[in-house]
Amino acid sequence: MRVPLSWLREYVDLPATETGRDVQAKLISAGLEVETVEQLGAGLTGPLVVGKVLTIEELTEFKKPIRFCTVDVGQANGTGEPQEIICGARNFAEGDKVVVALPGAVLPGDFRIAERKTYGRVSRGMICSGDELGMGDDGSHGIIVLPPEIEIGTDATALLELFDEVLDIAVTPDRGYCLSLRGVARELAIAYGLPLRDPALLDVPAPNSYGYAVQIADPAGCDRFTARTVVGLDPEARSPIWLQRRLQKAGMRPISLAVDITNYVMLELGQPLHAYDRSRVQGAIGVRRAEEGEHFVTLDGAHRALHHEDLVITDDRGPIGLAGVMGGANTEIADAVTDPETGVVTGTTEVVIEAAHFDAISIARTARRHKLSSEASKRFERGVDPLAAAAAAQRTVDLLVLLAGGTAEAGVTEVVAPSAPRTITMPANHPDKVAGVDYGRETVVRRLQEIGCAVHGQDEIVVTVPSWRPDLAAPNDLAEEVIRLEGYENLPSTLPKPPAGRGLTETQRTRRRVGRALAGAGYVEALNYPFIGEQVLDQLGLDADDARRNLVTLVNPLSDEEPALRTTLLPGLLGALRRNDGRGSHDLALFETGLVFRPGEKPGETDRLGVDRRPTDEEIAGINAALPAQPYRVAVVLAGAREQAGWWGKGRPSDWADAIQAGRIVAAEAGVELIISADQHAPFHPGRCAAFHVVVDGEKVLAGHAGELHPRVVKALGLPARSCAMELDLDVLEQANEGPLKAPRISSFPVATQDVALVVPTDVPATTVESALRDGAGELLESIRLFDVYTGDQIDEGSKSLAYALKFRAPDRTLTVDEATAARDAAVALAAERTGATLRGA
Template identity: 55%
Template sequence: MRVSVSWLREYVDLPAHLAPADLEQALVDLGIEVESIVDLGATVTGSLVVGEVREIEELTGFKKPIRFCRVDVGDANGTGELQEIVCGARNFTVGDRVVVILPGGVLPGNFTIGARKTYGRNSNGMICSAKELGLGDDHSGIIVLPESSPAKPGDDARPVVGLDDVVVEVELTPDRGYQMSVRGIARELAHAVGVPFRDPGLVPAPGATERPAYPVEVRDTVGCDRFAARMVRGVDPTAPSPAWMVQRLTTAGIRSISLPVDITNYVMLELGQPMHAFDADRVAGTLVVRRAEPGEKLTTLDGVTRTLAAEDMVICDAGLPNPLAGEGAGVPISLAAVMGGETSEVVEGTTNVLFEAAHWDPVMVGRTARRHKLFSEAAKRWERGVDPALPLVAIERAVRLLVEHGGGTAGDEILDIDHVRPRTPISIPADLPSRRVGVAYPPARVVDLLEQVGCTVASGADRLAEDPGEVGVPAGGTVALTVTPPTWRPDLTDPADLVEEVVRLDGYDRVPSVLPVAPAGRGLTGQQRRRRAVARTLADQGYVEVLSQPFVAPELADLLGLPADDPRRRAVRLANPLSEEEPLLRTTLLGPLLGVLRRNLGRGQRDLALYEIGAVFHPRPDAGTPPHMGVEHPPSDAEFAAADAVLPDQPRHVAVVLAGEIEPTGWWGAGRAAGWADAVEAARTVLAVAGLPDDRVTVRAAEHAPWHPGRCAQVLVDDTVVGHAGELHPAVVAALELPRRTSAMELNLDAVPAAPMLQAPAVSSFPPALIDVALVVDASVPAAQVQEALVEGAGELLESVRLFDVYESEQLGAGRRSLAYKLAFRAPDRTLTVEEAVAARDAAVARAAERHGAILRGA
C-alpha cells in the first residue's frame, strides 16, 4: 500500500515538520512493516520543469516508432528556445503539457540526464513517465498534464506531479485489511502520534429509498450480504479526471483510465471499499447476484475469457437469455469482487453511470482470485476483510465526486440490500492483558485503548472490583468487560486478539524482554532421565536404536514358542488395524525387534546389535466398556478414571538383539561372535545405568521362552524378576530364519525400582592388597553365585571382586571348570598386613567351598 502524506493529512493532524524517520518509527511501533518512506522532493535533482509540445516529427526507418519533439520549456533552459528531445512514447500530441528534465538532472536510481545524439537527432533532456520519476509503475507512456492544470511552460514540475510530497509504502499482514486504505493508515498514525483522527467512513450518507436506484436481485446472501447502488445520469463523457486525483492514483501505482473508473479506484484507496461503475445504458435488465453455473463464461476487463466455477459469485444481466442458468438468471457481466466484464464497462461515450458497492464473503473472493489467477486490487482487499458498513458512504462519496467533476445529476433513488449480521460481543477480564503480557494495564487504560481501536466497551453483569475502594463492588476481584469490535476489524474475534491490540497501542517497547524462569519440578521425571540414560549408554556401546511398529501377527506367539498359559499370548486386538495381517498390539518387544533384525540380514548386514525402548500392551482382564464422552466439556475425574481403567497396561521395556560378530575380524586378529553372555552383560549395563548397585542385582539360570533353556538368565532386582537374557531357542531361530546363536535381552524398565540416594564412598588413602584366587567348581555352578559367596565370606575388608578368567581342561576333569577372581582388600584406617589379607582371602574361599564345593586351584 503506497500513499502520500499529504493525503493522510486530510484525516489526521500530523505535526507540520514530522520527519520521515519519525514517521517510520511511529508506524513500526504499531507493528506495521514499513517498506519505504520516500521524500519525493529529494529523489529528482536538477531542472524538472513543465513543457509544452510545439512540434512532433515522426522518425522512420527504425525498429520502433520514434518521435523528434520540440518542446517549449520557457526560460528554464536559459535561452527561451524550444528544447529538442527524442521520445519513444506516443500518448501525447502537439499542445500537450508534459514533464521535462533538462540535461544535468538526475532521476531516481542515480540516472543522469545529458545531451546526446540519438536516432540521427540531438536530444537535450527527457520527457518523463511516472515510472521514471518514481511515482508509480506505469511505463506505457509519459505524463500528460490535464487541461485544467494551471502550470505553464518553464514552471517547476515537482508540485505539479506531486514530487513535493512524502510517500509511505507499507507491507500489510493478511489479517489487517483495514490498513489497505488511507482511512486505515490515518487511523493508525493518529494512535501512534496521539493526534485527532477524522474518520471518512463515519460521514453521514443517505439511506435506502423505497424505490431502488436499479432493480437488483441477490440470490445468495451468504456470498453477498450487502449490495448498494446509485445512479448518476447525464455525465459529460469527455470530462477528465482532476489532476490531484490522477496524481494520488499514480502515487499509489494505479493508472488513470477515465473519470468514473478513477473515482471508484480513488474511493477504494481512500475508504478501503472496492466499487464498480456500470454503464447503465449497456445493461438490459435486472441485475442478478448469484453463484455461477459450471461452464458459464465471462470476458473480464483484461480481455480474457474465463470459464466460471460453481463457487464464483457473478453479477448478471437478467435482460440477456442464458440457457445454462435458467430463466431469469441472466448472463454474467461481472466477476463479483474481483473484476468487471467488458460488456458493461464504462466506455468513452458513457453518460449514465451506475455505481455499485457491496460486501462479499472473503473466503469466496480469495478462492475465486486464486482459481482464475486474478489478483486485482479489489480482490486483495476483499480476501483480507472490508468494512460492511461502508457501501452507502462509498457510494455517496463517489456520486459527489462524479457530479462535481463530470457534471450530471445524482439520482434520488438509493438501493441498499442489507443482510449483514451484527458483530458478536467478546467477554474479556480487564486484567487479562496484564496476566498474559506481564505489564500492568489498569482497567481504565484497557478500556481506553480498546475504544481507540473503535470497540464498544461495556461492563458485564458480573463486574467485580479491582480497587478495594470502588463503591458497590467487592474487593479482590476483576472487571469483566463486554467488547464489541468495530465493523472494520473482522480480525478481532476472541480475547487474545483484544489483548494484542492493548499491547500494540500501549507500545511493544513497554513489554520487557525477560526469559521465563522454569518452575521447580517441571523438568524431566526420574523415568524419563532413566530412559535417556539407558538409550545413551547402549548407543555408546555400539547398539543401534530402532523404532519398530507395535503391531504384530497372531502367529507370532507360536513362532516365539510361548507356552499356552503364557500371559504374553493375551493381546489387544485393534478395531481398525493398519494391516489385517498384524491386528494385535505387541506384548513383547522381541517380536518386532527380531523382525527388524531379519530385514537387515536380508539386506546384506551380518553383524548387528540393535536395541529398542518402547511400550508393550497387556490387556486388563476386568476392563469394561469405555464411557461415552462428548466434546462440549472436558471429562470429569470419574469419566477420566473410567476411561483409563479400560486402557491396557502399557509398561515400558528395553530389549536388545545380537547376531554375527560383536568384535570384528580384521588384520589385528580374529573377532568374537556375539553370544548369550553379551546379552546378559547388556542387562547388567542397563541396571547399572538405572542406578542400582551390584548387590541388589541377581543373575541366575532359568527357563523362559523364547530363550534356550540351558543358556537363559533370569535377571532379578531385590528378588523381583525384571527380565531375561541369553541365547534364543534353536526352534525360534529356525522359525524366524535367524542366524544360529542369535541372542537377546528384554527388561521391564517400569519394574526396576528407583535408584536409592547413594552416599559418596569414603576413599581410603592406604594401599590395597591385591590377591588372585582360582576356584575349581562344577560347570553347572553360575559364576555369579560363586562371587556372592566370596563377598559374603571375605567380610568388610573386601573392596572389590572381579571375574577375569574361565578355564576348562581335561586335567580339571569332566564337568569341572576354573573361575579366577581378582580380590582387592583395603582397610580405611591402616595398611593391611599380609596375615590380615590372607586371612580374609581364606575366609572367602572357605565360604565358596561351603556353598558350592569350590576347591582352591593349585592347593
C-alpha cells in the first residue's frame, strides 16, 4: 500500500515539521511494516511552468520526426516572448497546454536544462512528459497535455504536486483495514495522540424503495449490497489533476473519471466499488453462485469459465461480474466518442454504483481459481468494513456530481443480512498477564477505545469489536493490540523459568546420540521433503504387494509428481546422492532421520470435530487410531571412496560392509545388539543384503536392512555404481532397549588374548559364527573381532577361513592360561556344533 504523506495530512493534523521518516518510525513502532519512504521530486528544481503551444514546424530532413515549437510561457521567461523548443514527441498539437522546463531547471536524475543548438535550431527549454518529471505511469507515456482552463505561466510543480513523500507499507493479512488511507490515518492518529477526521463520517440518506432493484440469492456470500444511481454525467469530463496525481502516487493508473473516482474512494475508505453503465444493465442486479458451464468476459478481455463456487453479479442476461474480483465487459463504462460527421459526443451518462460486502474466503478462492488478483480482491479477502459500504457509495455519488456534472437520483438501495456486533469477554488484566507488564485497567480500556472498541465492565470487561477489525476474535487478539500500542520496545527482556524435572526424554536423547555418532563417523545429514510418487517405488524394484506401496495420498500436494507421503527414507536420500554426484561430489556418505508413514489396510476415518469444546479422551483416541503409523527411522547412503588415497597409502571404496557398520553404530548408541543375517529385500542386491533383527520381549523382531543396492535400481535412479544404503527403525530399537546406557566398566586386571581361525562353508555368515563363539566362551569373553577372511588354495573349495581375536578378562582376578584356553575351546566347540566349523590346520 503506497500512502502519500500529503493525503494523510488531510485526516490527521501532523506537525508541519514531521517528515516521512518520522512518520515511518511511528508506524513501525505501532506494528506496521513501512518498507520505504519515497521522496517524490528529489533533485527537481524549477523553473517549471505551464505553456501553450503556439506553432509546430515539422522538420523532415532528419531520420526521425522532429518538431520545432514555439510555446507561450507568459512572463515566466522574463521577456514574455514565445519560447523556442525542439521536441520529438507527437501526442500534442497547436493550442495544447503543456509543461515546460525552462533553462536552469534540473529534472530528476540530475538532468539539467539549458539552451543548446540541436537539429540546426536553438532549443530554449523542454516540453516534459510524466516520466521525465518522475510522476509515474500516467497511461500515456507521452507529453503531459493539461486541461485548457489552466493559466499560462502557472507553476507546474505546485499544479502537479510533484513534491511529496510516499510511504510504502507491506500490509499483513490480519491488518486489511490498513489497505486504505482511513486505516493508516487511524494508526497515525493513535501513534501521535491526535484526533482523526474520519472520511467515512458522511451524511448518508436512508434506504428507500426507489433505488435500483437488487436481489441477493446468497446472503452468506454477500451480506450487504448498496446501490446508488447517478444520471446526467458529462461523458467528456476528465479526472482533475489532483485526483490523477493521488492515484499515481498510490501506484494506480488513471483511466477515466468514473473509474478513477471508484478507485479513489477505494483507496480512501478501503471499500472496493464498481460502476456499471446503467444503459447496458438489463433488469435487476443479482448476487448468486455461478452455475456449471457459465461463461463471461471480464474487463481484462479474458473469456472465463465459471466454477460453481464462484460468487457472481448478474442481470437478466446472466453474469456481469465476478463478485469482489473484476467486473464484466458487457457493462463496462464507455469512453467518450465524438462522431466526426455530426460532432455529437457519446459515452456513459448514467451509472449504477455498487458498494457491497462479500465473504472473504469466497473471494480469495475465486481470485486464486481464476489467477485474477485485483485491488478489490486483495481487500475483500483480508476483510473489508461492512458498515463503510453506504458511506463509500455516498462519497462516490458526491464526487460524480461534483466532477462530472451528474445528478444523484433519490433512490437508495441497501440490502442487509441481519447480524449482531461481535463481542469479546476477557479479564481486564489479561494483557498484563500476556505481556508480563502491569498496564492497569485504565490503560487497557484507553488503548482498546483508541482502535474503535466499545468497552464495558470492571474486572471483567466486554469489548465490542469495531466493524473494520475482523481479525479481533479472541482475548489474545485484544491483548496484542494493547501491547503493540504501548510499544513492543517497552516490553522487558525476561527469561522463562522452566519447572524442575523437565528436559529431553530418553527417546530424544537417543535420536540426538544417533545423529552425533553418524556425523562423527563421517556422514553428512541431508534433510529431504517427505513426499514421493509411485514412480520412485517402481525404480526401487518393490513388489506389488510390498507394504511400502501402501501410500498416504495428500488431497492438496505441493507437486502432482509427488502426491504421497514417504514410506521409506531411501528415495529422498538417494535423490540427494544423485544430485550431489552430478555436481561433482563423488565420495558421499549421507544420513537422515525422520518419520515415515505406514497406513493400515484401510484408510482411517473420523468425524469432524467442532471447536466449541475440548475433544473427549475417546474422540482423541479415535483420531489417533485413524492416523497412519508413523515410525521414526534412520537411513544412510554411500557412494565413492570411504577412505581417501594419499601419501599414507591406498584408499578404499565404500561397500556393503560399511552400510552394515552404520547399522551397528546406530544400534550401539541405542544400547541394543543387532542380530545380523543374510536376506533378500528390495532395493538391495540379493547376495549383498543383510537383515537387522533385535530381541523385543523375548521375540526376534525385524528392525531394518543394509547392503549394496541392486544394479537395476542403481541404473533406474542414475546413481553411482556400487551405491550402498542402510535403514533402521529407531522405534523398534527403543523397544529392544532394556534400560539406559551404562558406562563400560574398566578392569585393572590384564587381558588374555586368544586367536582362532575356523573353516566353514562359504554360505555360513560370519555373524552366525561370531554368535556361536560368543555364547560358547561365556562370561569371561570381553570382546570378539573378525580380523581376517581367507579363501584360496589352502582351503577346500566351497569353504572359507574366518580368523577371530578373542579377548578374555575376569573382573576380580588375573586369568590363567588354562582358564583362557578352556574358554576358547568351549567357544570353538559350540561353533563347530552350530555351524560345522573346524579349526584351520587341525
